[in-house]
Amino acid sequence: MKGKDQGTEQKILEAARKVFVRKGFDGARMQEIADEAGINKALLHYYFRSKERLFQMIFEQAFAQFVPALGRILSRDVSLEEKVSAFIDQYIDLLMENPYLPSFILAEISRDPERLSELFLSTGLNPMERLATMEGQLKGTLSERADIRHFIINILAMCIFPIAARPLLQRMLFENDHQAFNLFLSERKEAVKTFTLAGMRALTIPAPEDKA
Amino acid sequence: MKGKDQGTEQKILEAARKVFVRKGFDGARMQEIADEAGINKALLHYYFRSKERLFQMIFEQAFAQFVPALGRILSRDVSLEEKVSAFIDQYIDLLMENPYLPSFILAEISRDPERLSELFLSTGLNPMERLATMEGQLKGTLSERADIRHFIINILAMCIFPIAARPLLQRMLFENDHQAFNLFLSERKEAVKTFTLAGMRALTIPAPEDKA
DNA sequence: GTCTATATGGCGATAGAC
DNA sequence: GTCTATCGCCATATAGAC
Numbered sequence: 001m002k003g004k005d006q007g008t009e010q011k012i013l014e015a016a017r018k019v020f021v022r023k024g025f026d027g028a029r030m031q032e033i034a035d036e037a038g039i040n041k042a043l044l045h046y047y048f049r050s051k052e053r054l055f056q057m058i059f060e061q062a063f064a065q066f067v068p069a070l071g072r073i074l075s076r077d078v079s080l081e082e083k084v085s086a087f088i089d090q091y092i093d094l095l096m097e098n099p100y101l102p103s104f105i106l107a108e109i110s111r112d113p114e115r116l117s118e119l120f121l122s123t124g125l126n127p128m129e130r131l132a133t134m135e136g137q138l139k140g141t142l143s144e145r146a147d148i149r150h151f152i153i154n155i156l157a158m159c160i161f162p163i164a165a166r167p168l169l170q171r172m173l174f175e176n177d178h179q180a181f182n183l184f185l186s187e188r189k190e191a192v193k194t195f196t197l198a199g200m201r202a203l204t205i206p207a208p209e210d211k212a
Numbered sequence: 213m214k215g216k217d218q219g220t221e222q223k224i225l226e227a228a229r230k231v232f233v234r235k236g237f238d239g240a241r242m243q244e245i246a247d248e249a250g251i252n253k254a255l256l257h258y259y260f261r262s263k264e265r266l267f268q269m270i271f272e273q274a275f276a277q278f279v280p281a282l283g284r285i286l287s288r289d290v291s292l293e294e295k296v297s298a299f300i301d302q303y304i305d306l307l308m309e310n311p312y313l314p315s316f317i318l319a320e321i322s323r324d325p326e327r328l329s330e331l332f333l334s335t336g337l338n339p340m341e342r343l344a345t346m347e348g349q350l351k352g353t354l355s356e357r358a359d360i361r362h363f364i365i366n367i368l369a370m371c372i373f374p375i376a377a378r379p380l381l382q383r384m385l386f387e388n389d390h391q392a393f394n395l396f397l398s399e400r401k402e403a404v405k406t407f408t409l410a411g412m413r414a415l416t417i418p419a420p421e422d423k424a
Numbered sequence: 425g426t427c428t429a430t431a432t433g434g435c436g437a438t439a440g441a442c
Numbered sequence: 443g444t445c446t447a448t449c450g451c452c453a454t455a456t457a458g459a460c
Contacts, residue, residue, distance in 0.1 A: 026238035107319035161369030202410030
């Protein structure tokens with residue numbers, strides 16, 4: 001079903017994804033993408049008119065993978081602690097399978113934030129709606145001080161940062177032992193959950209009288 | 213004392229830093245650096261032989277700013293909670309003044325991890341030593357589950373990530389209001405401290421009998 | 425040390441045969 | 443749809459006058 005007989009267009013997209021995510025827009029070469037796809041450079045321009053347009057496809061796809069995975073997990077109908085727990089497990093797994101994704105997204109949005117405008121307009125994506133679900137659960141649960149946005153960013157940060165900074169952390173803290181770092185990341189799911197839930201509970205205000 | 217009469221070399225380094233940190237190695241143009249420094253392109257090659265060598269200077273300097281600030285704060289002789297507190301305050305301030313630093317470092321180390329090897333060799337930098345200080349204070353304070361490395365990475369993550377992902381977060385959570393996000397980052401110092409210390413205390417194992 | 429002018433190569437993109 | 447050949451540009455780097 002897969003393998004050699006995927007259309008040329010698909011082969012190009014896969015190759016482009018590999019190269020762009022690894023090297024960034026400026027570092028990527030059309031020739032390298034062509035080689036990776038096993039086709040000729042001119043075909044790239046036949047299917048996608050320019051490097052810029054090909055990149056846009058890849059970026060949108062990568063972005064969709066990086067961001068709204070969040071929403072899907074958060075809108076499931078379970079308790080808040082379960083949501084947090086599930087999100088951490090799944091998101092760290094996702095990122096371990098796509099180790100270059102975080103630094104790619106972060107670099108590209110820093111260097112050309114305008115891409116985001118186009119993306120938000122074209123997809124009509126509105127993350128605030130998704131957060132509303134969660135917000136409902138949080139109100140009256142966390143104290144005033146624990147702004148929901150801080151809480152969300154804390155979790156995202158603890159999941160994403162170790163992958164984005166992997167080359168540095170692996171070298172500084174693990175004597176560049178690749179396997180040891182993988183083990184560490186697996187442990188990390190539990191560590192982040194424990195840490196987060198502890199912080200959460202400490203900041204919890206027992207719902208005032210609850211029902212009264 | 214400063215202003216126009218800093219040597220040409222220094223002017224170049226400043227200009228190069230601005231451009232490289234903003235655009236990355238691949239995106240930077242020698243012409244742009246020359247313009248920024250108010251000199252001619254050929255002079256760049258006179259002072260630094262190649263783009264690669266000029267970049268190395270900038271990268272080392274940026275890296276030194278990004279990383280070992282950690283060590284300086286951590287080795288001060290105060291309680292652990294004070295260290296954590298001081299670190300968060302100062303590090304978030306540092307990053308707010310250098311907003312492009314995180315995504316620059318993260319992108320460059322991902323795309324060419326070999327740079328790190330050279331850096332570690334040339335500076336003889338050994339971050340593990342610095343951590344030893346902290347480790348002493350942590351042993352017997354946090355439970356087994358709270359591996360020190362997880363703890364450190366959590367704090368780094370919560371400080372660095374919101375700056376690195378700023379364009380995204382500002383748009384998604386703050387309707388792209390620059391000022392509102394700055395305010396949020398200031399609040400964030402307290403939020404991260406509260407969250408971290410709460411998590412820390414929750415994981416604290418009361419030193420067994422303390423003195424006995 | 426600083427400039428202008430130029431060499432040299434590589435890149436994105438297109439023309440045109442099959 | 444896919445290829446080969448090539449155009450036109452721009453980037454790094456160097457030569458050489460002042």
